[in-house]
Amino acid sequence: MPKRKCKFSVKLQKKYTCFRRGRDDFEGECMICxxxxxxSVACKGGLNLQSHVDSEKHKRAIQGEASFLTDFFVKPGSSLEDEVTAAEGTFAFHTVKHHNNYNMMVCTSGPLRTTFPDYDIARIFSSAKTKTEAIVNSVLAPDCLENVLKSIEENEVDFCGVSTGGSDHGSVKVFPIVIRYFDWKSGGLQSKIIEMQSQPNESADTISSYVKETLDSKGLLNKCIAFTGDNCNTMFGGMPWDSEGRDVFAKLKNELDNKTLIGVECPAHILNNCVQQAAETLDLDVEGILFRIYQYFHIYRVRTGQLKEYCEFVDIEYKQLLSHNKTRWLSLFPSIARLIHLFPAVKAFFLSQNKPPTVLKNFFEHEFSDVYLLHLQSLMSIFHSNILELERENNSVVEVLKVLLCVHNMLTERKRNNFMCLKVKSLLAEKRKHGLSAECDKFCAEVNSLYDRCIEYLEKWMEPMKEFSCFMWMSLSESLEWDKVESSMKFLLDRHVSIDYGKCFDQFFNLRKFVNQYKGDDEFINLQAHQKWAKYFETSENMCQSELLKIAQFFFAIVPHNANVERIFSLMQSQWSKEGGNLPFESLRSILLVQYNYEHFTCKEFHAYLLSNKQLLNKIRSTEK
Structure with missing residues (x-):
């Protein structure tokens, strides 16, 4: 009698969930394979199903299925989910840090999946333009600002300085607000953007209210002890400063109810304006000539091609002429140097034209045109190198003052010695031989007037900076004397900052001991002032810090120049150019906050930072962004 067949029952299906009913009651179909x-279950029932489950074929199918599902689903809260989120956040940061266009992310996910097919994170990674922009705008930018304010509070930073300036982009007037403070636990001086908004106009009322409201909203109003801006009349009212309170600085003093608020006009602008003002005493308008020559060639291929031919004829390597902008501190020197390099070819070009511009024709026909250029280049070399030194990001106000004093001393010595470079002297000697002695004497008189105007202008605009000379000892580059510290304490006391005299005296001698151990140490000597102080606080005990830390925090909060704001403008123009001007302002603001405030992070370090911050990962994953 034949044995009764087994059926694929409900009981078997519950036990072996990867099977369903087959073509009849005696079969089960594997949904994994x-x-x-x-x-078939007809002979042995469940044993047949178990035999299939234990087979190598079924196990391989399970692995393949798991891999397939992983491409689309990640278990919430798993380490893989965190890795994927951190990768998406890091790529967003990478895009911003390296000034890339968001459109780059459109084709990033696909190549990652195909290039690394065996890497789970690459297969799951999914962040194109829209998501990347959302991560930057809604997560990274707020996080970097939150970290700034958090570090100020946690590290007990009592003082900060603020700087701002305006830049136009079409009809949009953009004003970033940058704060500066000393936090030795974070490495010393910190410069951070806390806000960037467009304003309807550039009036003193608008700017001062905007600065005050921003400081108030960030909880920094009572910590602000200094304001820095460029040298336009809107910011400080010219020299002498506006006594009627119509400029931003005066209005801020009133709105902050801080009559001792310190104002610093940008010394980089002072040096830039100094040489421009002095150049106006010359018989030739060299700046105007540079601008006209550049405009004559820069968009005309035919003219540029002809100039290249003249360069070949006089055996000079052609290099593109450079533009000079009156408001850009470092553009005049390279512009003059480039024209001097091309001078024989450019001169021959214009004098060979049938109807050249009259101003340029007169310039190149002038017997002393090359002499003027060479002397102005020699003078500009002083300003160019010192502006580079002055505008370093983390300079202190005394380091800037030292640069200004250095420029003043060099100009004074040049005037005293009637200094002209050897090339100029050689050309003057040749011209005297050709009967141009009167013209040479006139040029020498102009050189003296040039030095006089430079020195006069510099002394006038340096005067407000001299009040900071009581802090010269804080550069820690010379022997320390207690009487110099006392003058700093008086400066602070006049601004309602109290220092415990006895504690400060004891702490000072500990500082002097620290400095003396680095005598002759070039590595320490070459550090910036804030780095030396950070090093001291890192190695000293808390009992040796309180009063000196208060002095250091106040001193380093004084913003010595507006170069950091100018750097932000450069970043802004670069980013807007990359996006073809179509980047929404909110996205631009977020990009600059991340670029500037997180500049200390490498992409690798930022990835580690994200992985260590579960809350931030959750924000990146959140649909609220």
Whole structure:
């Protein structure tokens, strides 16, 4: 008598969930293996199904299925989910840090999946333009600002300085607000953007209210002890400063109810304006000539091609002429140097034209045109190198003052010695031989007037900076004397900052001991002032810090120049150019906050930072962004 067949029962299906009913009651179909994989249960029932489950074929199918599902689903809260989120956040940071266009992310996910097919994170990674922009705008930018304010509070930073300036982009007037403070636990001086908004106009009322409201909203109003801006009349009212309170600085003093608020006009602008003002005493308008020559060639291929031919004829390597902008501190020197390099070819070009511009024709026909250029280049070399030194990001106000004093001393010595470079002297000697002695004497008189105007202008605009000379000892580059510290304490006392005299005296001698151990140490000597002080606080005990830390925090909060704001403008123009001007302002603001405030992070370090911050990862994953 034949044995009764087993059926694929409900009981078997509950036990072996990867099976469903097959073509009849005596079969089960495996849903893991490829479609059409039927297993007969007629003979042994559940044993047949178990035999299939234990087979190598079924195990390989399970692995393949798991891999397939992983491409689309990640278990919430798993380490893989965190890795994927951190990767998406890091790529967003990478895009911003390296000034890339968001459109780059459109084709990033696909190549990652195909290039690294065996890497789970690459297969799951999914962040194109829209998501990347959302991560930067809604997560990274707020986080970097939150970290700034958090570090100020946690590290007990009592003082900060603020700087701002305006830049136009079409009809949009953009004003970033940058604060500066000393936090030795974070490495010393910190410069951070706390806000960047467009304003309807550039009036003193608008700017001062905007600065005050921003400081108030960030909880920094009572910590602000200094304001820095460029040298336009809107900011400080000219020299002498406006006594009627119509400029931003005066209005801020009133709105902050801080009559001792310190104002610093940008010394980089002072040096730039100094040489421009002095150049106006010359018989030739060299700046105007540079601008006209550049405009004559820069968009005209035919003219540029002809100039290249003249360069070949006089055996000079052609290099593109450079533009000079009156408001850009470092553009005049390279512009003059480039024209001097091309001078024989450019002169021959214009004098060979049938109807050249009259101003340029007169310039190149002038017997002393090359002499003027060479002397102005020699003078500009002083300003160019010192502006580079002055505008370093983390300079202190005394380091800037030292640069200004250095420029003043060099100009004074040049005037005293009637200094002209050897090339100029050689050309003057040749011209005297050709009967141009009167013209040479006139040029020498102009050189003296040039030095006089430079020195006069510099002394006038340096005067407000001299009040900071009581802090010269804080550069820690000379022997320390207690009486110099006392003058700093008086400066602070006049601004309602109290210092415990006895504690400060004891702490000072500990500082002097620290400095003396680095005598002759070039590595320490070459550090910036804030780095030396950070090093001291890192190695000293808390009992040796309180009063000196208060002095250091106040001193380093004084913003010595507006170069950091100018750097932000450069970043802004670069980013807007990359996006073809179509980047929404909110996205631009977020990009600059991340670029500037997180500049200390490498992409690798930022990835580690994200992985260590579960809350930030959750924000990146959140649909609220």
């Amino acid at each position: 490829k479609p059409g994989t039927f297993v």
